[in-house]
Amino acid sequence: MPEPSATESAAEPAIAIRNLVKEYAAQRGAPAKLALKGISLDVPEGGIFGLLGPNGAGKSTLINIMAGMVMKTSGTIRIWGHDIDRDHRNGKLSIGIVPQEIVFDPFFTPFEVLENQAGMYGVARALRRSEELLRAVHLSDKRDAYARSLSGGMKRRLLIAKAMVHSPPVLVLDEPTAGVDVELRRQLWELVTELNREGVTVVLTTHYLEEAEQLCERIAIIDHGELIANKPTRELVGMMREKIVRVSLDREIAAPPADPAFSKVEMIEPRTLEITYHRDRSSAGQVLAAIQRHGYAIEDVTTREPDLEDVFVQLTSRVREQA
Ligand code: ADP
């Protein structure tokens, strides 16, 4: 794996993105699309970093710019200390990208796919790792099969091996588990975790929030081409640890009661309150007891867990409120 050059300070992030803008030009009647609206983001070295966001947020655009597959409109990206415009070659050598779309020449074998890719990156024959990579992704027995005969999961694993032929210090995976079954997902995450343990900085996009929660030390969320959160996962999950309970009371409420057990209380009907509480600090039982302490009798209770949709809505509106 390439070592950072001596000119870099230890504080240099694995990836540094500044004011990144991408506008897709208008074409065939479709208007121009501002897909990235000035994103600035650092990916620290050594961890697993999650890049989340709803469909169309701009995740693939950002990754494809790093991969050199999409031209940015403006802004800068440094990968492992190398500006991708001024030092394109070292930038490219420092990153391996697993794209969202699976594309292989169906007539090449997995071994050939890796050898060809190594050739494209100018990896000397003696330094090639095709066999080792095939072992790592559990495809040694498919070494000489046609790529078209591989299952979807095998193709995903081959794509990861392909992204690693030049031993980049940074690996980026764009939705590697979208539409993949549970068992294969587990295998992919083992593989990613293993690479990370060996020192590879990993960036991945996914819209499975639980998955990101388990794997990533830090999570950035983009929405409509804007960065709306970038926090250690613990903090972000804390923001999602909210539960909502709706209670119907025996009589009309003069004013919504305040209580340390509630993080938010809203009167949605004259006799109905919607109370948000933090599940690490309170419980449904404590919330109900508090309401009774305020002198009300409870006639009906419903609770719900915030889902991913809530989290995005919550984060988007929260950030807009603060702005
Ligand atoms: P994500 O990966 O987060 O789902 P994308 O980066 O694929 O989002 O897309 C971001 C926005 O840019 C979307 O509105 C999408 O329709 C648009 N977009 C993506 N690729 C192109 C393209 N080649 N030409 C025009 N618009 C595009």
Ligand code: MG
């Ligand atoms: Mg995408």
